[in-house]
Amino acid sequence: MLKSENIVIRVSNQKPETMDKISNFVHYLCWSNELEALSSTFSKMRSLIECTFPTDNVDEINDLSKLILVDGLDVQKFLDTRDQLKNVKAILANLDNVGANKVTYNDLNSTDKIFLTLQAHTAVKSIKLDKSIxxxxxxxxxxxxxxxxxxxxxxxxxxxxxxxxxxxxxxxxxxxxxxxxxxxxxxxxxxxxxxxxxxxxxxxxxxxxxxxxxxxxxxxxxxxxxxxxxxxxxxxxxxxxxxxxxxxxxxxxxxxx
Known part of the structure; x- marks a missing residue:
């Protein structure tokens, strides 16, 4: 699980009064990657639960006596992943409120994306440069x-x-x-x-x-x-x-x- 304290911003070529934006965009990249990874894991567990309890809301089910009946489900991992997803979505919502989201990131020019990617990579190894380089x-x-x-x-x-x-x-x-x-x-x-x-x-x-x-x-x-x-x-x-x-x-x- 990604931790905010592991996202370190260490740049020396920032333009005046841009550090907050830089920090927000680096955090956006890292937490977006985390959301994607968690969503993939959660989706597989959701499918297992829905096969057993098709009418239940997977986002709210807390009855352990039900969950342990789901064949192949790691109940504790499911509960942890669901909580982590909620936390990551809340973090991304806060970043969206300060202008760091998919649309604003995509609007940046290639130079800014390069430096932001290099910074995000130090916290999340799977974030890497695009083949266009x-x-x-x-x-x-x-x-x-x-x-x-x-x-x-x-x-x-x-x-x-x-x-x-x-x-x-x-x-x-x-x-x-x-x-x-x-x-x-x-x-x-x-x-x-x-x-x-x-x-x-x-x-x-x-x-x-x-x-x-x-x-x-x-x-x-x-x-x-x-x-x-x-x-x-x-x-x-x-x-x-x-x-x-x-x-x-x-x-x-x-x-x-």
């Missing part, structure tokens, strides 16, 4: 799998993937938002140490090979887009909070003499 200027997509594979297999290609990762990061954080100023990495490129940590997401896991998972026990190689996006979100969040980024503010006009 992999689109190049010419419309083609970055494909990191060959570069990752080369490094894992031979330890070569660090400089090439560092350039590509730095380019993607620069593209997504280098424009002005309504809530955030753009940023850039000091020195231009993401440090080698961070890139090596990025590679770590694709190494060290082992399992049975084959679709049936009954083959040889070997190293698992998953360079899928989903896996890459998760690793990129981790990398870019670390870089953003590392103190190695410089905020780009507009130059103040010089006074006319």
């Amino acid at each position: 992999l689109v190049k200027d010419d419309g083609t997509n970055y494909d990191f799998s060959p570069l990752i594979s080369k490094w894992v297999e031979s330890g070569q290609g660090l400089s090439n993937i560092k350039k590509s990762l730095s380019k993607v990061f620069s593209n997504i954080v280098g424009n002005d938002g309504e809530l955030f100023y753009p940023v850039k990495v000091k020195g231009g490129d993401i440090p080698d140490s961070d890139v090596r940590q990025f590679f770590g997401a694709f190494t060290g896991n082992a399992g049975r090979s084959g679709k049936d998972k009954k083959g040889r026990y070997t190293w698992v190689k998953d360079y899928s887009e989903k896996k890459v996006l998760t690793a990129l979100t981790d990398l870019f969040t670390v870089v953003f909070e590392s103190g190695n980024c410089q905020t780009i503010k507009p130059e103040k006009p010089t006074a006319e003499k």
